[in-house]
Amino acid sequence: MRWRQAIQEALYGPDGFFVSGDRPADHFRTSVHASPLFAGALARLLVGLDEALGGPPTLDVVDVGAGRGELLLALADAVPGPLLRRLRPTAVELAPRPPYLPPAVHWSHSLPASVTGLLIATEWLDNVPVDLAGRDTTGPARYVHVDDSLGEPVSDVDAAWLDRWWPLASGHRAEIGVPREEAWRSAVSTVRGGYALAVDYGHLAGARPALGTLTGFRAGRQVPPVPDGSTDLTAHVAFDALADAVSHGVAPETVLVTQREALRGLGVSGARPPLSLASTDPTGYVRGLARAGQAAELTDPAGLGSHFWLLSAVGVPVPFQP
Ligand SMILES: C[S@@+](CC[C@H](N)C(=O)[O-])C[C@H]1O[C@@H](n2cnc3c(N)ncnc32)[C@H](O)[C@@H]1O
Known part of the structure; x- marks a missing residue:
């Protein structure tokens, strides 16, 4: 059997890894789980987008491959109140809706017809079977x-x-990246106004691994990619090919940056608080240190900071340049 079919069944079949049990977060750590600073940066991106769109009555946030809705919940905590009241959060996810999600979060197994706002996918495309x-x-x-x-x-x-x-x-x-590119083109083409943003690990031409990247994760450990439903199966995304696929035809205004560049542009800094704060405001100092540690993890060039952000802007200016 070819890998694409085997991965499809192992991850999304009746007993598939992603649809029949544990939360993805039980098995691996994404930027969403690493720190609320990630959602905080996206909240700032949303505020700027809302302004660029002229403050529409409803601003969509569509999270494709939403896991258990963790990012949408974190965004609800991070977005300013007046914008939160206009926000329409939607999780697009093959797994069932978790019972504890607030009713404000819509849950769907398929893409919406039309998005005005932000469509985001964090660590989704690496799980699209290839x-x-x-x-x-x-x-x-x-x-x-x-x-x-x-x-x-x-x-x-x-x-x-x-x-x-x-x-x-x-x-x-x-x-072979073709199915991911088809999946991402479909997702991006739902955006009528706003941004489509794919965040994931990947590689570019000139640095492709000779033996590919397909691997497994289970309970926080990297394991051999056995397609039996017990293991996450993931392969890095060829981001230059993905960028080319969306920028031709679907979204010409597309930029590719690293997470480190994007988060720094959005004000996430690993700078430690000044030592003088330790005596005037010890609690604030400890909080600042913790924040600096989390920011360092999210922007680490040898870790999460090396992930790619592929952002397409539709009807609004691109928010940052490479
Ligand atoms: C690695 S998890 C990422 C979860 C979350 N976005 C995060 O960053 O922590 C990938 C998720 O994508 C979901 N998924 C995969 N293909 C999908 C599809 N075609 N439509 C909706 N969800 C999908 C899986 O069920 C899984 O929950």
Whole structure:
């Protein structure tokens, strides 16, 4: 069996990892869980977007691949009151709605028809199932099967993608980004006015890993990618290919930056509070230290800070430049 089908069944089938039990947060830590500073920065992005849109009666926030709605709850805490009253939060998620979510949060298994506001996906696209390709010493690229054998030659569409974005040397492996690009183009095309923002880990041409990136996570540990429903299965996103797919046709105003650049632009700083605060306001000092530690984690160039932010602006100016 090819990987795309195996991942689809293992993650989203009847007993799939994401739809039949534990919370994603039980198994791995995303920026959403690392610190409320992440939602705080997005709240500032939302405030600027609201102004750019002229303060519409309703401002959408659509979180695609929302987990258990954690980001939407954190945003409700971070957005100023007057804007909060106009905010329409929607989780797009294949897992069932958690019973504890407030009624203000809409829950849907599919994308809305139209979004005015922010559509965001944090660590969704790395879980959109993809095929793997490999090449032996001779012949064309072939699909890799879950037993690691090489099967049939890849389709013309996948061959063209590999030629352009991830040329394969003999013995190497690549994850074919086509399904992610289709998924993200569909999501971005729902935005009538506002931003679409994909945040995830990934790579660019010139730095593709020779053996690909498919791996598993379970209970906080990296494990082999066994497609049996017990494990998250994830592969890094080819972000330059994704940027190209949306900027041609769907959203020409698209920028790609690192999370470190984006969060710094939004005022998240790892600077420690001045030592003098320790004597005048010890509690404030300790709070400032904790904030600095969390900001450092979110912007760490060797960790979450190296994640990519692909932002498309529709009908409003791009909020930051690369
Ligand atoms: C890695 S989790 C990310 C959760 C959260 N966004 C975060 O950053 O912590 C990916 C989530 O995407 C959801 N998902 C995957 N494909 C989806 C789809 N086509 N529509 C809606 N949700 C999807 C999964 O069920 C899972 O909860």
